[in-house]
Amino acid sequence: MNRRATIIVVVMIALMVYAGWRSRPTKNTAMVAGAQSLTAGEAVGREAPDFVLSDLQGKKVKLSDFRGKAVLLNFWATWCGPCKVEMPWFVELQKQYGPQGLEIVGVALDDSPREVISKFAKEMGVNYTILQGQDSVGDAYGAMGLPTSFFIDRSGKIVESGSGLLERSEIESDIKKALAAGGNAGMQPTKTAATTPSKT
Amino acid sequence: MRLKSSLLLLPLLLAYTCVAADDNPKLSRVYVSFEGASSATVVPGKPSEVELRFRVKDGYHINSNKPKSELLIPTTLKLEPPSDLASEGVMYPPGKDLSFPFDPSEKLNVYSDEFTVRAKLSADKKASPGNFTVHGQLNYQACSDNACFPPKNVPLQFDVKVARASTGHHGTPQSPHIR
Numbered sequence: 234m235n236r237r238a239t240i241i242v243v244v245m246i247a248l249m250v251y252a253g254w255r256s257r258p259t260k261n262t263a264m265v266a267g268a269q270s271l272t273a274g275e276a277v278g279r280e281a282p283d284f285v286l287s288d289l290q291g292k293k294v295k296l297s298d299f300r301g302k303a304v305l306l307n308f309w310a311t312w313c314g315p316c317k318v319e320m321p322w323f324v325e326l327q328k329q330y331g332p333q334g335l336e337i338v339g340v341a342l343d344d345s346p347r348e349v350i351s352k353f354a355k356e357m358g359v360n361y362t363i364l365q366g367q368d369s370v371g372d373a374y375g376a377m378g379l380p381t382s383f384f385i386d387r388s389g390k391i392v393e394s395g396s397g398l399l400e401r402s403e404i405e406s407d408i409k410k411a412l413a414a415g416g417n418a419g420m421q422p423t424k425t426a427a428t429t430p431s432k433t
Numbered sequence: 434m435r436l437k438s439s440l441l442l443l444p445l446l447l448a449y450t451c452v453a454a455d456d457n458p459k460l461s462r463v464y465v466s467f468e469g470a471s472s473a474t475v476v477p478g479k480p481s482e483v484e485l486r487f488r489v490k491d492g493y494h495i496n497s498n499k500p501k502s503e504l505l506i507p508t509t510l511k512l513e514p515p516s517d518l519a520s521e522g523v524m525y526p527p528g529k530d531l532s533f534p535f536d537p538s539e540k541l542n543v544y545s546d547e548f549t550v551r552a553k554l555s556a557d558k559k560a561s562p563g564n565f566t567v568h569g570q571l572n573y574q575a576c577s578d579n580a581c582f583p584p585k586n587v588p589l590q591f592d593v594k595v596a597r598a599s600t601g602h603h604g605t606p607q608s609p610h611i612r
Contacts, residue, residue: 311504312574313581315535342583345504353504377462378580397580398535 271375276394281306281385282373286340286364289351294338294364297389302336303411304385305404308366308376310343311353315398316380320357322401326408327361333412334387337361342371342379384408386415462582464490464575468547470591473554477598480521480555483591485510487548487571494543495573497528501542505574506584510550512569517560518593521553534578556595565593 271279281304283297296304307323309316320339327337339361341350347365354363374383377396384393384407392414393407466488473483489495496505512520526549528542554567567590574584 310581310583312506314533314539314541314576315579315581318535344584349504378577378582380580397577 271373271391276375276383276391279391281383281389281391282370283389284370284373286366286370289347289354289363289365291347294362296338299336299338299385300389301387302334303330303387303408303415304383305335305337305408305411306374306383306385307337307339308342308371308374308379308381309339310341310379311345311350312343313379317357318398319380319382319404320359322404324358324360326405330408330412335408335412339363340366340370342366342368342376382407384411386411386413388415390415462585463587464493464582464585465495465571465573465587466490467571467587467589470589472594473591474594474596475518475554475556476596477556477558477560480553481593482524482551482553483593485550485552485571485589485591487544487550487587489545489548489575493575493577494531494533494541494545495575497542497544498525499528499542501540505541506572508544508571508573510552510569510571512552512554512567514554514567514593515565517557517595518565518567519555519557521555524551524553526550533576554593558598560595562595562597565595566590567593 271282281296283295285293285295288294296306305323305326307316307319309319323337323339327335339354339359341363343350343366345353350363350365374381380398381396382394382399382404383391386392392410395403395407468486468488470486471484473481475481495508498507498509500507508525510523510525512523514520526544528544530540530542531545532538532540550571568588569590570586570588572584572586575582
């Protein structure tokens with residue numbers, strides 16, 4: 234009897250360890266560094282996980298290259314209807330707030346080839362940075378549903394986040410918050426050709 | 434005594450196991466479930482249809498097999514029948530043209546609630562009579578009223594009965610009175 238009970242206990246502990254392992258937060262891969270995965274509702278106040286992704290011209294872009302600017306980091310996909318609704322707003326907001334230091338960065342969590350994403354962005358009149366996403370980056374931000382947006386201040390801290398289609402007024406208000414926070418001291422945007430992201 | 438204490442902890446450990454598995458959004462978010470298949474009997478040389486029923490979680494929809502844009506990911510069924518069976522084609526139901534709050538001006542062709550996909554199966558002439566298990570998966574991409582979710586698949590399996598082929602020589606026996 235004792236032996237049987239011991240076996241049951243061991244099996245239960247093994248199950249527990251297995252479940253814990255399955256549900257572990259996804260560790261950032263080489264693409265994402267410096268922060269643990271974010272979970273919904275706990276992003277605000279934390280440093281935005283840094284990452285390196287390719288833009289639509291194939292050039293490497295690092296999120297931290299935008300330090301000194303406010304960043305609207307938007308996860309989207311070509312197959313996502315609600316994402317398509319937000320894009321014209323982003324075009325207008327980039328025009329309006331770009332001179333004040335806003336950089337909108339769209340990360341396409343999409344299996345489509347670069348050409349398809351590029352064509353889609355062109356048709357939508359996108360005037361902001363589009364990057365080809367990787368699951369590791371989406372996981373690091375806990376972007377399970379699309380669109381998901383993070384509003385990052387000039388120092389790299391997340392000041393607001395939202396999942397699903399947001400109201401335009403809400404997006405604009407969060408952009409203003411990101412522009413106002415984080416200060417400017419020592420946070421000028423990088424201006425070297427190697428690190429300045431290109432627009433689509 | 435120590436063993437008894439350990440046994441008392443078992444329900445707690447089990448609860449933790451369930452909660453931990455449920456906490457992982459990638460594991461817990463399922464938008465379509467396989468509800469079962471109609472019974473199917475296949476006679477070699479005579480394909481037969483099987484109906485596969487699916488349910489979309491309340492508040493969500495998935496693209497039909499023929500969405501209105503090439504950018505949208507269609508729902509598709511892939512079957513992997515055992516070697517004595519073959520898939521002769523999959524028939525998808527028409528989707529419903531619906532618009533959603535995120536863009537009331539655009540109608541999408543979608544499946545929601547319940548839908549049934551039909552698959553035609555045939556048996557090899559050399560197939561032995563008996564029950565065979567067919568495996569497969571439904572690939573889909575789901576959205577709610579204000580967000581979309583990465584493509585997923587729901588695995589499925591169902592049984593198909595292969596009956597003995599009629600040889601044509603063993604029809605209804607003729608009455609001995611008929612000449």
